[in-house]
Amino acid sequence: MSEHADAYVTHGAVPGPRSAPLPLPPGTVPAGPGDGDIAGEMEEAYWSVHDGAAARATVRQVLARLPRITRQIGRLAWRADPRATTAVVACQLASAAMSAFGLIASVRVLQELFAQGPTADRVRAAVPQILLVVGFLAMRALLEAAVAVAQARVTPKIRTALESEFFRLTAHVRLEAVENADWHDEVYRANDRGLFYARQIVGQVVSLASAALGLVGTAGVLGVLHPALLPLLLLSVLPVGAAAVRSARARFHSFKRWNALQRRVRVFSWLLLDQDAAAELRSDTAQGALLDEHRRLITRIAEEDTRLGVGAALLNLAGRGIGGLGTGVTYCALGAMLIAGWLPLAAGAGAVLAIQAGQTSLTRLVEVAHLVYEHALWVDDLLAVQERCRGLQLRTAAVHAPDRVRTVTLEDVSFTYAGKESPALDGVSMTLTAGETIAFVGLNGSGKSTCAKVLAGLHEVQRGRVCWDGVDVRTFDAQSVQRRVACVLQDPVRFPFSALSNVTVSTGSLTGAVPERALAAVRAAGADQVIADLPGQWDALLSKRFRGGQELSGGQWAKVAVARGLYKNASLLLLDEPTASMDPPSEHAVYEAVLRGRLREDQITVLISHRLASVVDCDRIYVFDTGRIVESGSHGELMALGGLYADMFTLQADGYRARDTGLPCRGAAGGGAAVEGAVS
Numbered sequence: 126m127s128e129h130a131d132a133y134v135t136h137g138a139v140p141g142p143r144s145a146p147l148p149l150p151p152g153t154v155p156a157g158p159g160d161g162d163i164a165g166e167m168e169e170a171y172w173s174v175h176d177g178a179a180a181r182a183t184v185r186q187v188l189a190r191l192p193r194i195t196r197q198i199g200r201l202a203w204r205a206d207p208r209a210t211t212a213v214v215a216c217q218l219a220s221a222a223m224s225a226f227g228l229i230a231s232v233r234v235l236q237e238l239f240a241q242g243p244t245a246d247r248v249r250a251a252v253p254q255i256l257l258v259v260g261f262l263a264m265r266a267l268l269e270a271a272v273a274v275a276q277a278r279v280t281p282k283i284r285t286a287l288e289s290e291f292f293r294l295t296a297h298v299r300l301e302a303v304e305n306a307d308w309h310d311e312v313y314r315a316n317d318r319g320l321f322y323a324r325q326i327v328g329q330v331v332s333l334a335s336a337a338l339g340l341v342g343t344a345g346v347l348g349v350l351h352p353a354l355l356p357l358l359l360l361s362v363l364p365v366g367a368a369a370v371r372s373a374r375a376r377f378h379s380f381k382r383w384n385a386l387q388r389r390v391r392v393f394s395w396l397l398l399d400q401d402a403a404a405e406l407r408s409d410t411a412q413g414a415l416l417d418e419h420r421r422l423i424t425r426i427a428e429e430d431t432r433l434g435v436g437a438a439l440l441n442l443a444g445r446g447i448g449g450l451g452t453g454v455t456y457c458a459l460g461a462m463l464i465a466g467w468l469p470l471a472a473g474a475g476a477v478l479a480i481q482a483g484q485t486s487l488t489r490l491v492e493v494a495h496l497v498y499e500h501a502l503w504v505d506d507l508l509a510v511q512e513r514c515r516g517l518q519l520r521t522a523a524v525h526a527p528d529r530v531r532t533v534t535l536e537d538v539s540f541t542y543a544g545k546e547s548p549a550l551d552g553v554s555m556t557l558t559a560g561e562t563i564a565f566v567g568l569n570g571s572g573k574s575t576c577a578k579v580l581a582g583l584h585e586v587q588r589g590r591v592c593w594d595g596v597d598v599r600t601f602d603a604q605s606v607q608r609r610v611a612c613v614l615q616d617p618v619r620f621p622f623s624a625l626s627n628v629t630v631s632t633g634s635l636t637g638a639v640p641e642r643a644l645a646a647v648r649a650a651g652a653d654q655v656i657a658d659l660p661g662q663w664d665a666l667l668s669k670r671f672r673g674g675q676e677l678s679g680g681q682w683a684k685v686a687v688a689r690g691l692y693k694n695a696s697l698l699l700l701d702e703p704t705a706s707m708d709p710p711s712e713h714a715v716y717e718a719v720l721r722g723r724l725r726e727d728q729i730t731v732l733i734s735h736r737l738a739s740v741v742d743c744d745r746i747y748v749f750d751t752g753r754i755v756e757s758g759s760h761g762e763l764m765a766l767g768g769l770y771a772d773m774f775t776l777q778a779d780g781y782r783a784r785d786t787g788l789p790c791r792g793a794a795g796g797g798a799a800v801e802g803a804v805s
């Protein structure tokens with residue numbers, strides 16, 4: 126055995142420099158999150174960025190942002206449905222006017238009632254004003270209903286527009302961005318929080334406008350009654366406002382703690398309910414430990430709930446106390462004005478009504494302003510993520526990749542993943558021609574999958590060129606390139622669709638199929654028997670999560686994935702360890718189909734495999750080592766070379782021999798037989 130094989134054996138599957146050795150772990154594990162300051166310990170960095178922002182913001186910060194938020198939401202609403210948006214604004218303004226007119230009419234009713242003369246006459250005189258009050262209130266109710274109807278039209282449209290734009294953008298982001306952990310976190314956060322709050326914020330902005338207009342209306346009415354009542358309104362509402370700000374902040378602060386706990390509980394709930402985790406949990410008898418932790422957390426939530434409830438009651442009491450003090454001072458001042466004769470008694474009673482309405486509007490205004498402030502941060506976050514996605518979109522170009530590619534060439538290609546120091550591919554050159562079957566082999570992390578992705582145009586190289594029929598692939602529209610490539614990966618996506626859709630989805634269709642091609646693809650992949658045995662066959666739903674759905678084994682899913690790749694009928698077929706979970710006869714059948722090119726004679730097929738027996742018949746084999754191609758040639762040429770390939774092949778072939786007897790092992794039918802044949 127050569128020095129290559131020695132390195133393979135003595136250093137394990139991943140040779141190369143190692144970092145500092147891992148020290149012994151401690152004998153006791155920390156009790157877990159939930160001890161001490163739960164909010165601090167359990168904050169999840171990327172979820173919690175804006176949680177509790179309203180608790181930290183000053184009144185000035187909140188007020189300063191409100192006009193911008195209102196404009197932003199207004200723009201979104203206008204784009205979604207201009208008519209409904211106009212209706213919301215117009216009806217909202219009219220409803221506020223009705224409130225103000227109703228208040229003035231109420232004051233007039235009081236004036237009539239407090240006038241001189243017999244009671245019956247005074248009541249009769251007040252009737253027209255009472256009818257006016259009723260009319261204004263009825264109008265206000267109708268207008269508020271109209272606002273709700275228009276809002277119900279515009280809100281789902283905003284949600285649909287934002288959500289479809291969000292997914293359209295994220296689905297077309299370049300692969301390197303998707304593989305970036307920060308981008309991934311941002312997108313999940315935008316999906317979970319941004320879209321959620323975007324659905325609510327229209328209603329909240331409408332409530333905010335309604336409360337603000339209510340306050341303005343009250344001030345207007347008081348100004349009409351007597352200008353000196355305006356400072357009185359201020360005197361009355363300021364303490365109420367201060368109490369409302371304190372209570373809103375406390376609520377957001379508590380919510381942050383509560384939310385952190387809820388997230389943690391959800392992790393345990395998912396694990397306890399998850400179908401995929403069920404077998405391992407039971408075999409490890411881990412349920413007890415998970416249940417204990419779950420119980421501990423929900424107990425903490427219950428305590429937090431009680432703490433929240435008691436805190437809210439105390440804050441409410443304090444707020445009402447301060448508000449009551451303000452009201453008391455206001456009424457004293459009002460009494461003084463009445464005694465001094467500045468104001469008729471009826472106007473004084475009207476002022477009391479107006480001040481009470483003003484206090485209610487202000488409390489609502491403060492609460493909703495804090496909500497809008499915090500939720501708008503999440504909506505901003507969503508819009509910022511969308512903007513970032515716009516800059517990461519797949520390349521679009523007028524030139525499309527050729528329908529049938531004759532040659533794919535890599536010219537001195539180097540590629541380094543973002544954040545990595547050493548390149549994954551370093552000066553790789555090769556030419557692949559239609560009709561060939563090529564294999565990539567090499568140690569873990571040597572660059573095989575990266576090279577396949579570069580060939581497929583999924584990664585843009587930093588140095589060198591990837592050419593399709595002599596044209597740099599970067600000049601083609603990216604999606605046109607991807608339409609001509611089929612990738613079958615080791616861990617294929619298990620689409621929760623019908624068996625047929627699982628095959629046809631590779632052509633971008635869930636509902637349309639070319640029946641003969643679908644049958645040929647599943648036969649070639651060995652998936653025909655899998656589908657034939659399912660109740661419902663082609664129509665069988667492949668997901669246990671839905672009623673009547675079926676579950677496949679790992680190997681059966683792999684066959685469906687290979688069928689999907691073959692069905693695409695692409696110029697370039699990339700198979701990245703597609704048979705790793707298949708039984709030997711199935712693996713053999715797939716390689717037969719792929720290697721003999723049963724579906725397409727003019728296809729370039731690239732096969733990545735660690736089972737070297739499966740690449741023996743390939744036209745050419747490239748051997749990768751730390752991002753470079755160190756050997757290439759046919760199986761025979763590489764064995765004669767006696768390098769890394771020959772060492773790996775011999776090592777694997779030895780594994781199929783019974784050590785004592787020298788006889789082949791029984792389990793090595795299919796692939797094993799090929800190895801025996803090849804090395805003997």
Ligand SMILES: Nc1ncnc2c1ncn2[C@@H]1O[C@H](COP(=O)(O)OP(=O)(O)OP(=O)(O)O)[C@@H](O)[C@H]1O
Pocket residue numbers: 304542543545549567568569570571572573574575576749
């Ligand atoms: N998305 C990624 N981001 C950063 N580094 C990556 C990424 N994917 C792969 N790498 C790194 O690039 C190098 C080559 O990886 P690649 O997946 O191409 O190797 P491979 O030969 O296909 O390995 P394996 O046989 O284990 O599948 C490795 O060092 C790996 O850690």
